[in-house]
Amino acid sequence: MLYFRGLHVQLAVMQSGKHIDRSLFRSNKKMLQTSVLPKLFFLILETESEVKGQEKMAHYHNNYKKNDEVEFVRTGYGKDMVKVLYIRRDGKYHTIKEVATSVQLTLSSKKDYVDGDNSDIIPTDTIKNTVHVLAKFKGIKSIETFAVNICEHFLSSFNHVTRAQVYVEEVPWKRFEKNGVKHVHAFIHTSTGTHFCEVEQMRSGPPVIHSGIKDLKVLKTTQSGFEGFIKDQFTTLPEVKDRCFATQVYCKWRYHEGRDVDFESTWDTVRDIILEKFAGPYDKGEYSPSVQKTLYDIQVLSLSQVPEIEDMEISLPNIHYFNIDMSKMGLINKEEVLLPLDNPYGKITGTVKRKLASNL
Template identity: 35%
Template structure:
């Protein structure tokens, strides 16, 4: 006899753009987000018996996302996502869990004639600030924060040698290589018992994001990397040290390869080892290295 093992539904890819206006100075600040909200609870009969009386329409979920953005701050995104998630379990008695994901797209204020422009911005990369919140009736609010798509590269200061060598190995050891990756970093906060606990000390979220971003770039740049594995572990250690309310941190780093090109066939041109200057950027396959570090 079949039974419904799990179910959730909601609205995805809801684009939200909010302008915050300072009437006194004329300065405006913009936030652009993509929001997903999925609900769980006593909804199984909508699947098994065609009973729509338990369904909060996904169009209503979309409207709630807009109204919540109008009536509440959208920064930091951890607070906005928590307010939205708590709304669903407070508003609908049969909904016991709300999952909210917020992706904040990067807009950077223009500097014109040496001064920050009051209302003009530019997109300086595909990096996003991501938040995932799960609000559960009687269990509190779980918040996960992160950085996705921060592309970094350094032209030296990375090595990889001493790895397992056997009959399957063709990779040469190297003491100096290009290191590049698209950073996907995350950190999970200790569970907040209530929405008020999220609000209390809300500055923690921006502070942690700025610290994690700074730690990532500084460690990437300065570490004499023996491997991606060791460098990412050092990053995780520092994020945990920077913010005591973070319970776990994680990285997922693809190793974006740049291969030397042997040009010796052309008039003995030297372009390998210490003479390498021209490289071939690779698509795939690529290495993928992940880790989670907890207290």
């Protein structure tokens, strides 16, 4: 004999080879006696609150599927910061590339979002494993080529992938060198700028390749000024003919065509141009009347010397160093001891592109 209180009861029994369905008996402070049933096939119990909860959830999903007031602008998913150290061994001479790779894919359907149907999803763990395997079988000659390889793999392997976007950032290792002799397998971490790239490819088109440099921090103690700016009732900044100029360079450029480019050499060239236009000749420097002028000079020289570059974006934060007032201590500080100020800071940006050739 079984007792059930405050429950929905569903009974299915087998009696004399016939299925008898006694559904949803409600027993409120009553006794339901099942000993009279010769054979009990199965018994399912559900609380009243569980039933109501399921009904509410089903109602929510049905309403959501019918929602035609919103539409997707863009979707994507993937794996971020997949780290790899690739070592190429040519005898005792070793070459390394350490990278962090982020992959984003867009699929042709949106059923994973709308219906919770995962049948088209390539798991992000699979994406991570693919990055590792491509590094093994194709190597990492340059981060741009590696990013293109990843895009092409997903677009060629899965017909429902419509877009692949890959970001790769290289850890700045430099080979040990002394008196012109390079070490065969030892490297030092440097701070001469981080090499990164972004590659995006649609199923119907070629890869669009951007390269860039970031975290390149530079400073000069003179040959910089800032004069002739607007002055109103809120201006307290004095004009200055001679000041420290410090910045942390972010520079990104797009290639017109990227198939036959020597990406490593091009990146070195752009970095050298940045340093050249910032510092000037080693014996006397080069005067900068504003951060804007230095930024533009870098872009003009880069596009003139590297024909593969189609456009270039640069961001130069103006990292401030202010003279410390020591007059209350009876001292005159002639720009010898300065205070670095992290925030707030000025930020100057600019993007240039090549002009279209005139048909006239």
